[in-house]
Amino acid sequence: xxxxxxxxxxxxxxxxxxxxxxxxxxxxxxxxxxxxSSYSSVLNATIQNLRFLNISSKPQVIxxxxxxxxxxxxxxxxxxxxxxxxxxxxxxxxxxxxxxxEVPFVIIDLINLREITVDVENQTAWVQSGAQLGELYYRIxxxxxxxxxxxxxxxxxxxxxxISGGGYGFLMRKYGLAADNIVDAQIVDVNGNLLDRQxxxxxxxxxxxGGGGASFGxxxxxxxxxxxVPSTVTIFNVARTLEENATEIIQxxxxxxxxxxxxxxxxxxxxxxxxxEYGKTIQVNFVSMFLGGVxxxxxxxxxxxPELGLDRKDCTETSWIGSxxxxxxxxxxxxxxxxxxxxxxxxxxxxxHYKAKSDYVRQPISIDGxxxxxxxLYDDEVERSQVQFAPYGGRMYEIxxxxxxxxxxxxxxxxxxxxxxxxxxxxxxxxxxxNWTRRVYKYMEPYVSNSPRAAYVNYRDLDIxxxxxxxxxxDQASIWGLKYFGNNFRRLATVKTxxxxxxxxxxxxxxxxxxxxx
Ligand code: FDA
Numbered sequence: 026x027x028x029x030x031x032x033x034x035x036x037x038x039x040x041x042x043x044x045x046x047x048x049x050x051x052x053x054x055x056x057x058x059x060x061x062s063s064y065s066s067v068l069n070a071t072i073q074n075l076r077f078l079n080i081s082s083k084p085q086v087i088x089x090x091x092x093x094x095x096x097x098x099x100x101x102x103x104x105x106x107x108x109x110x111x112x113x114x115x116x117x118x119x120x121x122x123x124x125x126x127e128v129p130f131v132i133i134d135l136i137n138l139r140e141i142t143v144d145v146e147n148q149t150a151w152v153q154s155g156a157q158l159g160e161l162y163y164r165i166x167x168x169x170x171x172x173x174x175x176x177x178x179x180x181x182x183x184x185x186x187x188i189s190g191g192g193y194g195f196l197m198r199k200y201g202l203a204a205d206n207i208v209d210a211q212i213v214d215v216n217g218n219l220l221d222r223q224x225x226x227x228x229x230x231x232x233x234x235g236g237g238g239a240s241f242g243x244x245x246x247x248x249x250x251x252x253x254v255p256s257t258v259t260i261f262n263v264a265r266t267l268e269e270n271a272t273e274i275i276q277x278x279x280x281x282x283x284x285x286x287x288x289x290x291x292x293x294x295x296x297x298x299x300x301x302e303y304g305k306t307i308q309v310n311f312v313s314m315f316l317g318g319v320x321x322x323x324x325x326x327x328x329x330x331p332e333l334g335l336d337r338k339d340c341t342e343t344s345w346i347g348s349x350x351x352x353x354x355x356x357x358x359x360x361x362x363x364x365x366x367x368x369x370x371x372x373x374x375x376x377x378h379y380k381a382k383s384d385y386v387r388q389p390i391s392i393d394g395x396x397x398x399x400x401x402l403y404d405d406e407v408e409r410s411q412v413q414f415a416p417y418g419g420r421m422y423e424i425x426x427x428x429x430x431x432x433x434x435x436x437x438x439x440x441x442x443x444x445x446x447x448x449x450x451x452x453x454x455x456x457x458x459x460n461w462t463r464r465v466y467k468y469m470e471p472y473v474s475n476s477p478r479a480a481y482v483n484y485r486d487l488d489i490x491x492x493x494x495x496x497x498x499x500d501q502a503s504i505w506g507l508k509y510f511g512n513n514f515r516r517l518a519t520v521k522t523x524x525x526x527x528x529x530x531x532x533x534x535x536x537x538x539x540x541x542x543x
Pocket of ligand 1: 073178
């Protein structure tokens with residue numbers, strides 16, 4: 026039964042927690058209330074987006090489980106005492122949904138549940154949700170130089186949120202998403218039961234691989250399938266400004282990037298720069314990884330994207346783990362590719378405020394369309410802005426759109442990530458930067474997918490629609506749900522209705538439950 030929260034809720038919650046049957050490891054310090062001296066440092070440790078650092082709606086209690094029973098107790102005691110739950114793994118949610126709520130709530134912060142066990146023989150690994158991508162890559166590398174995992178780029182991203190929303194990176198064209206490479210999982214459901222794949226059933230196992238974990242329970246760990254990588258891969262980051270023919274290269278990239286050999290992944294990062302030669306201009310960075318050696322890559326590129334003028338000297342041969350370090354080098358500075366220990370870094374990747382949005386593209390964007398985009402990037406009203414084009418194709422086209430909740434498969438040639446970052450604190454700066462993303466998003470409407478205009482749930486964007494504070498109908502939630510999940514949204518709602526019928530695991534963009542008539 027649900028009681029309205031009262032001022033003594035934290036105490037009642039704590040009492041309930043310690044009285045939970047089967048609770049173990051109660052000697053460890055795992056509960057933090059607002060009067061605890063470590064409360065703020067625990068809360069702020071993985072607030073990735075500083076937009077949410079000083080907001081007033083803070084959790085009544087933070088639980089940092091060291092044992093599954095702590096998750097079970099938190100789920101049961103939160104329900105008993107009218108508290109909601111926000112689950113946080115790496116804290117990278119763009120809208121802070123893992124640690125912000127406008128209702129009395131508890132954070133389950135999985136920072137201590139980060140064990141990684143790599144099984145080279147069977148090419149699998151168990152990874153707990155609180156581990157970071159960099160740690161996972163490093164632990165695989167410790168055991169094997171020819172196995173990898175297709176997931177995101179930034180080392181500090183949390184496994185828990187990342188995989189439950191899809192998770193893509195430079196192996197996506199060869200192996201698909203992180204969520205496409207999961208063989209088992211452990212979740213604690215609304216009744217406090219710990220379930221593996223067999224116990225949760227195929228529907229729930231489907232839902233948590235791309236449908237966002239937060240709506241269904243607390244995912245404790247994932248069993249992932251490791252993928253073969255060659256001992257030598259080749260990387261490059263080649264910059265071209267508009268004066269250096271960037272527009273023509275982009276035009277060609279839009280046509281070929283999704284059709285190239287699936288071992289090549291070339292991302293385009295565009296932003297304004299001040300160059301000595303050309304003054305204020307737009308620069309495009311072509312950032313790439315190729316699963317093979319330079320001798321094979323250069324002729325391949327000369328044949329398919331000669332406009333880039335890729336030269337041998339632009340390329341570096343390294344190992345797969347070296348490529349993971351290289352792709353993170355904007356945050357580490359100029360470091361050796363042979364020092365993968367940097368991937369174990371637990372400090373946050375970026376400390377600033379940001380707002381981002383995503384889009385999916387089916388047809389190449391015209392030159393006029395691109396020129397309009399440059400105008401937004403030139404805009405001095407924002408401190409920093411960047412637009413990224415990430416290519417699809419390869420394995421992504423082989424997987425059907427209903428295989429997992431992540432629906433954006435064949436037909437999309439690339440996706441777009443728009444982001445603006447700022448250092449200035451205060452509402453005015455935040456509003457100004459948020460408005461920039463909204464204007465660029467509106468401008469791009471004719472050039473991107475429509476009906477629905479697709480978006481990526483891991484690039485969370487509350488502008489595209491939110492749930493009501495109370496009940497939200499399926500139709501209303503469809504406004505944002507169809508964008509993230511396309512035709513998979515209804516199945517997600519069906520699974521949700523079965524596993525969490527009273528909608529305990531709820532947030533601004535949680536999957537709604539269905540009423541009988543819906
Ligand atoms: P966080 O802990 O904030 O969780 C995100 C969401 O998942 C929240 O709703 C949370 O409640 C829920 N959740 C988290 N853990 C859960 C669990 N154990 N059980 C149930 N629900 C859980 N994406 C990408 O595909 N490729 C990339 O290269 C990058 N790179 C990147 C860089 C940077 C700097 C940022 C900030 C973000 C990215 N992302 C990304 C996006 C990233 O994949 C996305 O933000 C993930 O949801 C982050 O997962 P965390 O666990 O870190 O987030």
